[in-house]
Amino acid sequence: MSYGFETLAIHAGQEPDERTGAVIPPIFQTSTYAQDAVGAPRLGYEYSRSGNPTRDALQECLAALEGGRHGLTFASGLAAEDTLLRSALRPGDHVVIPDDAYGGTYRLFARVAQPWGVQFTPARLTDADAVRAAVTAQTKMIWVETPTNPLLGVADIAEIAEIAREVGAILVVDNTFASPYLQQPLALGADVVVHSTTKYVGGHSDVVGGALVVNDAELHEKAKFHQNAMGAVNGPFDAWLTLRGVKTLAVRMERHCDNAERVVEFLSGHPAVTQVLYPGLPEHANHDVAAKQMRRFGGMVSFRVGDLAKAERICNSTKVFTLAESLGGIESLIEHPGRMTHASVAGSALEVPADLVRLSVGIETLDDLLADLDNALSA
Numbered sequence: 001m002s003y004g005f006e007t008l009a010i011h012a013g014q015e016p017d018e019r020t021g022a023v024i025p026p027i028f029q030t031s032t033y034a035q036d037a038v039g040a041p042r043l044g045y046e047y048s049r050s051g052n053p054t055r056d057a058l059q060e061c062l063a064a065l066e067g068g069r070h071g072l073t074f075a076s077g078l079a080a081e082d083t084l085l086r087s088a089l090r091p092g093d094h095v096v097i098p099d100d101a102y103g104g105t106y107r108l109f110a111r112v113a114q115p116w117g118v119q120f121t122p123a124r125l126t127d128a129d130a131v132r133a134a135v136t137a138q139t140k141m142i143w144v145e146t147p148t149n150p151l152l153g154v155a156d157i158a159e160i161a162e163i164a165r166e167v168g169a170i171l172v173v174d175n176t177f178a179s180p181y182l183q184q185p186l187a188l189g190a191d192v193v194v195h196s197t198t199k200y201v202g203g204h205s206d207v208v209g210g211a212l213v214v215n216d217a218e219l220h221e222k223a224k225f226h227q228n229a230m231g232a233v234n235g236p237f238d239a240w241l242t243l244r245g246v247k248t249l250a251v252r253m254e255r256h257c258d259n260a261e262r263v264v265e266f267l268s269g270h271p272a273v274t275q276v277l278y279p280g281l282p283e284h285a286n287h288d289v290a291a292k293q294m295r296r297f298g299g300m301v302s303f304r305v306g307d308l309a310k311a312e313r314i315c316n317s318t319k320v321f322t323l324a325e326s327l328g329g330i331e332s333l334i335e336h337p338g339r340m341t342h343a344s345v346a347g348s349a350l351e352v353p354a355d356l357v358r359l360s361v362g363i364e365t366l367d368d369l370l371a372d373l374d375n376a377l378s379a
């Protein structure tokens with residue numbers, strides 16, 4: 001039996017509780033579990049770092065939504081990434097990463113993985129030749145983020161999957177911006193999907209978390225071992241909040257996309273805006289690729305206004321769009337990547353333009369969003 005996305009979001013891993021019939025999986029807020037005899041834990045649960053039923057429900061649900069076999073969830077997106085790097089790589093290995101990767105991902109490679117002995121090369125992933133040129137004899141992993149944060153570049157997942165196969169590297173896709181509703185990288189040839197579930201998956205800006213989804217049993221075993229051995233797990237309440245959020249992912253994403261499309265239309269026609277970055281625009285460099293691999297184009301919109309001062313003034317002037325880092329929640333957020341989320345890549349190959357403004361378009365009333373932007377742009 002194969003169910004649709006919305007059904008899986010609401011039911012996968014979430015059978016009514018066997019003992020009580022509770023329709024919603026309980027928050028198993030416990031660190032340990034009674035054992036029936038020495039070495040005989042019930043249902044395999046011994047200790048909540050190693051296993052917890054609420055976390056298991058979320059892991060199973062996310063795996064189903066990505067069309068994958070195994071899900072693992074963590075205390076944050078970066079905890080998921082770190083666990084993956086230490087599971088899949090050894091000192092001496094090399095990774096190709098996007099030249100406009102999420103700032104925290106770049107920092108993890110530059111300040112944590114590199115000192116540990118893993119080398120990396122940032123490459124323009126929208127250009128297959130650039131990806132090939134960045135590969136070395138030691139390349140064990142290609143890291144893709146698409147669409148990228150904050151420049152909304154789009155990489156062709158199927159094409160890069162082919163390169164990864166040719167060179168014997170595993171392909172990791174950070175699917176945070178699209179969410180599994182809009183894009184399913186495993187079906188396009190990826191080996192691992194990474195999420196910051198803090199963003200669209202949780203969707204309500206009330207919990208930090210991360211996830212990995214894989215098909216390969218061996219890689220799953222390794223990552224599961226590291227999840228327990230390193231211990232960066234999410235707690236039961238955080239898992240439950242994320243599970244509560246993910247049930248509405250499909251309807252939220254549809255509205256995020258509706259509103260973002262209208263915001264793009266508005267910004268494109270505004271004289272103060274010099275460029276709008278959105279994969280749904282026909283003039284976007286990889287619009288065709290986005291149209292091929294995404295259901296719709298998402299709720300993230302970036303735009304440029306000519307100079308830093310203007311960008312800051314706009315970010316300081318909105319009322320409905322809250323000035324804040326993060327993204328993917330029901331509420332609209334505005335931020336200045338150069339001074340906020342991407343301050344950690346200043347001076348590196350990943351530095352972002354100073355006049356860039358990033359929006360996470362929420363699901364409030366569209367007219368309120370447009371009026372707010374109009375006010376801020378004419379401030």
Ligand SMILES: *Cc1c(COP(=O)(O)O)cnc(C)c1O
Nearest residue numbers: 076077078102149176196198209
């Ligand atoms: C936020 C984010 C991360 C990091 O996730 P945290 O939950 O903040 O640790 C990774 N990738 C992308 C694309 C993100 O937006």
